[in-house]
Amino acid sequence: MSTNPTHITAPVGTPFIEVVREFDAAIGLVFRASTDPDLVSQWLGPRELTMRVVEFDARAGGRYRYVHTASDGAEYAFHGVFHTVTEALIIQTFEFEGAPGSVSLETRTLDDIGGRTRMRQNAVFPSVAARDEALGAGMKHGITDSMDRLAELLGSGAVRQGR
């Protein structure tokens, strides 16, 4: 199974995040995996956390809500409403319940590229600040975390000794 790169573009000073990714599967399967709750729960999520789908009614006007549980018991819940659901186009709202009121609008298109599928997802946040927060929170955490790990690695001598 090959791994296709994920391209993320988030131009400075805009409220947008665009994600483009190709999949080695037909458009019908990608659509199914994106709309069937049993399948969605197997892959969707910001981290390798336990995922619980509370509701996932992928049709125009339907709602979704899912909860990720971290190993320390912390819960991260997300919900939204589907506006448009077709194979080629899904439009939905997205809200992290940890930042209530900051609702982004997601437009996801699927393109058949010769039996494979290109997914393009555009998220529009209510403000540049909200976008930066969504993007930056993870990054800041990642950098801090990584510098800690780097310090440990350098301290242990593992880098030089090639453990």
Added chain:
Amino acid sequence: MARTPEEHDRLDRAFAALADPVRRAIIARLSTGPATVNELAEPFPITVQAVSQHVQVLEQAGLVTRTRQAQRRPVHLDPAALEAVTAWIDTYRLQAERSYRRLDAVLEKLKEEQ
């Protein structure tokens, strides 16, 4: 995990380059898309020349590349070089990446079932 001496050298250079807060901020900025040195310099209270020197260090460490587009010379993150060191830089991208890899696996399973 065994690494070749070249990989160690590259990691050493990358980590040394990233041991500076301005250069880490530049990398974080570039993880959202390419930018010119002038654009990179905007958020910092230091000169464009100083930022240019930081970019050179990152370039020598193999973390960024510069392309020529007419008069612009945008700086890009080098995805291949970053593969080794980015596990901790861009969680947003990694989170998306992880999800999509799991989706790849789900799709493989669906294909087998057909």
